[in-house]
Amino acid sequence: MKGDFLYQRVYKDLKNSILNGKYKTDSKLPSENELCESYQTTRLTIRQAFEELRKEGFIYKIHGKGTFVKAEKRSLGLLSFKGFSEVVGEGHLVQTRILQKPVCKSFPLIFFEELSETEQEVGCIYLERLRFADQTPVMLEQTYLPNLELSVNTKTTAKLSSICDAPLVNDSLFKTLQIQFEIEVVGLEQAIRAVESEKYIAEMLRIVTKSPILHINRRYITNKSNFFIYSTLYCNTDKYAMSNNF
């Protein structure tokens, strides 16, 4: 968990208190000024923590009254850029099956923008994962990473393709990238469509071929400039809707 900054510690503490039930639905959180005293800090810092929680749909604010806990979600908040486990694991049993371990190949697809020349040249590392929530397959994810050399620790560099050699940490791609390459996902662009499922996708998601699924094209933005991660997602929304908040 991120914890380098004070506002992230406040965020984490409050989030845990909400998830643990210390603060229940629609109950009032401590005011900004009270939290300033608790953490010996200023309002900006508390407000940064609140802003994170608000973005993730945990709280809402009412001017003049206070900050309150939102009702629990009944769907998977998968339209944000957090990792699958982080989002879904808050209230569901999470499993991942790796259908294709990371392998090198050429870039097969056009996503939102045309790929840069560099990206086309180096090709990509491809992997395919099937995600489960409470034993139900809900999402098939095909991921493409540009096969670049990346600087690590300001001095050394590492070939990203070394990720093909060892299993993922905790089955998590994002965690593996963070630990081995200091890559952090900081943003996301996505385009969402409703489409008929092809035979292969339908079999994986255990649904009838041609039944409607969500088709999502994503470009993840990272802390390394010009390094993007591309994903295509196929989601079965029969049991769980996809959700987000603003």
Place this chain on the structure above:
Amino acid sequence: MKGDFLYQRVYKDLKNSILNGKYKTDSKLPSENELCESYQTTRLTIRQAFEELRKEGFIYKIHGKGTFVKAEKRSLGLLSFKGFSEVVGEGHLVQTRILQKPVCKSFPLIFFEELSETEQEVGCIYLERLRFADQTPVMLEQTYLPNLELSVNTKTTAKLSSICDAPLVNDSLFKTLQIQFEIEVVGLEQAIRAVESEKYIAEMLRIVTKSPILHINRRYITNKSNFFIYSTLYCNTDKYAMSNNF
């Protein structure tokens, strides 16, 4: 346009400069400190303006380098809580056909949360609109507003059902609510599914019955506490995907 606050003026100026092409894709915006001087303000204010632009996908930042203009979107950013015209009108011809003018009826549906007792009692005002982008029907929207009495100008109250008596301002529900009732939409919860289109929906969207469409349930959060707007959206994503950014 919102313009009461300095950060909103900065936001508006920068957004216009981007849309007008003064700042082109991937070109660098003035630094935070430069903008501080231009507007005779402090970094927090500039950062608030940047944060708005970042949320809407207009800019991205790179630590140590600067703030840059994002590439144009090629899909409709309709997963945010901005109004249809505001989001789609930036690059497309926008039209709205009112299929059902606002009428009073009882609440027919359960959305994310159960409705409050008050909401169940007062019933709702219902309207149905078909939205076009570049002459293509892209979205059918069914909207439900609790039929409450609302305080306006701190002293007087008005029945929301008076909205049934006159046509909408600019065909915009949000604008009408803002002008007549001082209601502002400040947030959004939504759950998204892929479903087969029913006959009526398909006819309206000019697609084949049972072809896949996006089904979105929304709860808009407003500046009036305990006043929510509920909408069900059916989206044809054949031509335009729905998009957002984080």
Place this chain on the structure above:
DNA sequence: CAGTGGTCTAGACCACGAG
């Protein structure tokens, strides 16, 4: 190294809500 954005302090005034 200078310039950039990221975090943070210690205040201030305001508009809103409720009693």
Place this chain on the structure above:
DNA sequence: TCGTGGTCTAGACCACTGA
């Protein structure tokens, strides 16, 4: 009237980028 969140000032130190 008082406490709340919303906006804003005028600084500060840091980590990152590129020359």
